[in-house]
Amino acid sequence: MRTGLPLVVWLGLLVACGARAPERHAPDPALRRTTTSGDVVGFVGPYGNAAWLGIPYAAPPVGSMRWRAPAPPARWDGVREAVAFGSPCVQYASSFGGMEDLPRGAPAGSEDCLFLNVYTPRTATPGSARLPVMMWIHGGGNTVGHAGFFDGGNVAARENVVVVTINYRLGPFGWFRHAALRNAGASDLDGSGNFGTLDQVRAVEWVRDNATAFGGDPENVTIFGESAGGQNVFALLLAPPARGLFHRAIVESGGLDFRTTETAEGFTDDPQPGHPNSSGEAAARMLVTSGAVADRAAARVKLAAMSPEETAVFLRSRAAFDVLRAFPPGASGGFIELPRVFRDGVVLPAGDPLEALGRSGAHAEVPVMVGTNRDENKLFMFSDPALLRRWFGIIPRLRDPVSYQVDAEYLARMWKATGADQPAATLSASQRAPVFVYRFDWDEEPTILGADLPLMLGAAHGFEIPFVFGHFDLGRQGSRIFTAGNAPGRETLSAQMMGYWAQFARTGDPGQGTDGTQPLWPRWDGTSRYLVLDTPAGGGVRTSTDGVTSASVVAAVDADARLRTQRDKCRVFRTLASWGRGFDRADYPTAGAHGCAQYPFDSFPWPD
Numbered sequence: 001m002r003t004g005l006p007l008v009v010w011l012g013l014l015v016a017c018g019a020r021a022p023e024r025h026a027p028d029p030a031l032r033r034t035t036t037s038g039d040v041v042g043f044v045g046p047y048g049n050a051a052w053l054g055i056p057y058a059a060p061p062v063g064s065m066r067w068r069a070p071a072p073p074a075r076w077d078g079v080r081e082a083v084a085f086g087s088p089c090v091q092y093a094s095s096f097g098g099m100e101d102l103p104r105g106a107p108a109g110s111e112d113c114l115f116l117n118v119y120t121p122r123t124a125t126p127g128s129a130r131l132p133v134m135m136w137i138h139g140g141g142n143t144v145g146h147a148g149f150f151d152g153g154n155v156a157a158r159e160n161v162v163v164v165t166i167n168y169r170l171g172p173f174g175w176f177r178h179a180a181l182r183n184a185g186a187s188d189l190d191g192s193g194n195f196g197t198l199d200q201v202r203a204v205e206w207v208r209d210n211a212t213a214f215g216g217d218p219e220n221v222t223i224f225g226e227s228a229g230g231q232n233v234f235a236l237l238l239a240p241p242a243r244g245l246f247h248r249a250i251v252e253s254g255g256l257d258f259r260t261t262e263t264a265e266g267f268t269d270d271p272q273p274g275h276p277n278s279s280g281e282a283a284a285r286m287l288v289t290s291g292a293v294a295d296r297a298a299a300r301v302k303l304a305a306m307s308p309e310e311t312a313v314f315l316r317s318r319a320a321f322d323v324l325r326a327f328p329p330g331a332s333g334g335f336i337e338l339p340r341v342f343r344d345g346v347v348l349p350a351g352d353p354l355e356a357l358g359r360s361g362a363h364a365e366v367p368v369m370v371g372t373n374r375d376e377n378k379l380f381m382f383s384d385p386a387l388l389r390r391w392f393g394i395i396p397r398l399r400d401p402v403s404y405q406v407d408a409e410y411l412a413r414m415w416k417a418t419g420a421d422q423p424a425a426t427l428s429a430s431q432r433a434p435v436f437v438y439r440f441d442w443d444e445e446p447t448i449l450g451a452d453l454p455l456m457l458g459a460a461h462g463f464e465i466p467f468v469f470g471h472f473d474l475g476r477q478g479s480r481i482f483t484a485g486n487a488p489g490r491e492t493l494s495a496q497m498m499g500y501w502a503q504f505a506r507t508g509d510p511g512q513g514t515d516g517t518q519p520l521w522p523r524w525d526g527t528s529r530y531l532v533l534d535t536p537a538g539g540g541v542r543t544s545t546d547g548v549t550s551a552s553v554v555a556a557v558d559a560d561a562r563l564r565t566q567r568d569k570c571r572v573f574r575t576l577a578s579w580g581r582g583f584d585r586a587d588y589p590t591a592g593a594h595g596c597a598q599y600p601f602d603s604f605p606w607p608d
Contacts, residue, residue, distance in 0.1 A: 024084040025051075033126065033213045036206075038076040043083050044122065046473075049153035052082035052118045052214075057206040058199065060112035061169060066316050067181050069189035070114060070202040086115025088146035089170045090320050094334025105329055107321035109146075111173060116203055119152035119163040124215030132505040133216040135207055135246070136165040137200060139227030139253075139462070143171040143336040154470035158495075159502035159514060162216035164207055168199035168232075172327050173320075175340035177264040178279040180311035189241070193264060193279075194347040196340070197235050204236075204245040222248040222505040226465055230254020230370075231341060234423070237363045238356055239347055244364075248508055250501065251370040252468070253461055255419045255581060256353040257341075264339040267300070277338035282326040283311070286318055289325070358426040365431035367508035369501075370420045371438030371530070375458035377411040377579070382456055395449045396456060405455070406562055407575045410553060417548040418582040424524045425547075434523045436510055437530035437547075440464040441538055442493060444486040453481070464533070467494040468501055489535030496541055497533060519543070550582035558592040567606065570596035574604055 025043035031050050032041045042052035058070035065071070087110040093102035102108050124131055136152065138145045152163030168174060177193025189198060204221065211218040223246045225233045230251040235258070236242045237249055259275075266274025267281060274280055284299035293299045303311065315323075327336045343349060349356045356362045381387050387404055388396045398404050420437050428435040442463065445453035457463075466472050467490065472482045482490065499513030500521060510521040510531075519541045522529040528547025534540060548556075554573075563569045573591040576583045589597045599606050 025053075027081050027083050032079060035210045035213055037073045039079045040082040041079050042118075045119065045151070045153035045157075047151075047153040047157045048122055049157040050120045050122050050124065051153055053148075054084055054086035054115045055080075055082050055118065056086070056114060057116050057166070058114040058202045061114065061173070061195070061199075062111045064316060066111065066173070067176055067178075067190070067193075067195060069187065069192075069195070069198045072202075073114075082118075085117065085146070085148035086167060087113050088148070089113035089167055090173055090324055091144045091170050092324070092329045092334045092336070094144050105334065107324050109170075111169075111320050113146075113167050113169070114199060114202075115147070116164055116166040116206065117147055117152070118214050119156040119165075120214050120216070121157050121160055124160075124162065126213050126215065128215045130212065130217030130220070131160055131162050131215050132502070133162045133164060133207055133211050133218070133221045134501070134505050135204060135221060135223050136163065137168070137223065137225030137229035137232045138165070139225065139229040140170070141335045142174060142196060142228040142232070142340045143338070144334045145170070150465070150469055151471045152469060155468070155498050155502065158470060159498055161502050161505055162211065162214055164203070166200065166203040168203070169196045171336050171340075172279075172282060172323055172338060174199070175264075175338070175342065176279050176282075177261060177339075177342055177344065178283065178311070178315070179265065180306075180308040180315065183308040183312055188346045192344040192347040193261075193342050194235075194344060197232065197239060197347055198241070200232055200236060201239065201242045201245070204242060208245055219247070220505070221246045222250060224250035224252065224501070225254070226252035226462060227254065230419070231257065234353065234357075235341055235348055237366075237368070238349055238353055241347060242364065246364070246366065248367045248505060249364070249369070250504065251368070251419070251423075252464060253372050253376060253415070253419060254370070255415070256357075256423065257581070258343050258348060258353050259339040259341060261342055261344060264342050275339045277327050277336065282323075283315060285326040286315070286322065289322065290314075290318070354423065354426055357423055358430045360430050363427075363430075365433050367433045367435070367504070368424070368427055369436045369438070369504050369510065370424055371440065371533075372412065372416045372420050373440045373459045373461060373464055375408055375412055375443070376415045376461045378408050378457050379460040379462060381408060381411075382460070388456070396451050398456065401455070402562065403571075406560070407572060408458075410557055410572055410576060411579055413548050413553045413556070414550065414576055414579070414581050414583060417550050417553055421528065421530075421547045422549055422582075425528075428524050434509060436504070436521055437524050437528075438521075439530060439532050439544070440467075441532055441534040442467070442490065443538065444489060444535065445481050446483050446485065448480065464497070467497045467533075470494050470498050489537050493533065493535045493541070500531075554583060554591060566592075566594050566596075567599060570599040571604075574599070574601060577601065 027041045045051040056073040090109040093106045093108040147165035147167045150165050156163045174196025182191035208218045231254045233251045262272045263275045284296050287293050287299040424435045424437045441459050443454045443458040500510040504510040512518045521531045532542050532544050557572050577585050577588040
């Protein structure tokens, strides 16, 4: 994504859900609590809640602990002031990472980053009635972001729940699978490469061991996350090490795109090609930049001659930012495209994750809530210069409004199919625990300088997060979307959503929300019933039954009267294949009733 323009920057801030400069708060002696590692003291938050920030939940994964399963944190003496966020994990600076004071794309963060934050009602105390615990896993492509984006104070205080938000290792520190790391002395977990996933497992273990200190119930823990965080929730549902640690799961705009180990490790010119940013390619780059060899070819020869122990020592000796620079960022200056969340056979099943969700006993059989936003991909489309031109370099205008809307519609429907409806159908057939599905439809952004943001963005990716947290105080930039004009509707919808999410955390069924007065959220069943989340002006919260599958999305493209020629249909199929969710380049040539072989994928744009 191109994020150099002001309008896109404040959209990045929105998805970051309130990124803000580091801030220390005054500790309140009444908020002293005892954890398994030592005493902490918190502060009173802006919603009248209690909060504790920057609590270590694992030992720093540095030095010899880099690329190993996390260990419990060391104990400390005295009282630790938990009044400021811990460091973000190593990543490239971006508007999505909360480090706007650094140049976009600059290496940032620290390997010593395994911290979490706790938010509770002010009245929650040790020994009080145990409250449901909701552990949030942030998104950001598993390569950017940190827990300090999200203030859980409002939903905690309003809904009488405990909210925990966590950091976890990102990018090549969170997901790095290399044969040299599976040498003598390495455990199966150390060799898995899924270190970010194991960090999340360790965080839920911390919740199990410490929830009661904050008035929470370790026997009633909900994990929830958005985007890559939603993918991580799916991963924890399938991860044997996480079994029994949580009792409900919420997936917001997630997916099941887990990578193979061959993709993660191999070189691009191997018989079974690896990813351009595989661990093998990255190790070769590190050898070149260290000055040990002149080029990639020499690096491959040297790596083949090094023992596993020598390779592991070399990799762990590199400075953190040197490791990061071996994985170049994308055009956005932050996100890295690299293999992550591996089908390793230890932390995660080696086979198809959707198939595993369909086998009883192969996943945690807990109540699940899963959903997507109606216009997911518009967030990414909005920054594509091929789709929008910008007057004076700032004011966006769609080049082809009809094509833009058609593409966005089918991309979002495919995301719903692969990220919500198909997993829901699979889970509901394999477990007794209920499954619930939603679609978020809020699209009441203002029109700015003639830019029709409801059309250009609508219910875009990540826009549901402020509603779930009940936190719209995103600063000057965020106020351009969340205005006084749309406040009544969005605040009503936010209250409903907080009620549904919290009631699900309490009971495993969102029902009619906390107050019991909202429309009944139906259980997903053979009729594909799900809940649409919108304001009264948009039709209100209501039930729908138009579930989708990957096959039905492809069939709908073929039958769409707006697409008058096969060329038009193939353009949409190509867009879907480029995104690669449930439909990829291998599917493209034979797509639809007449196929697209006459419109080669790589020769786009096709001549008239």
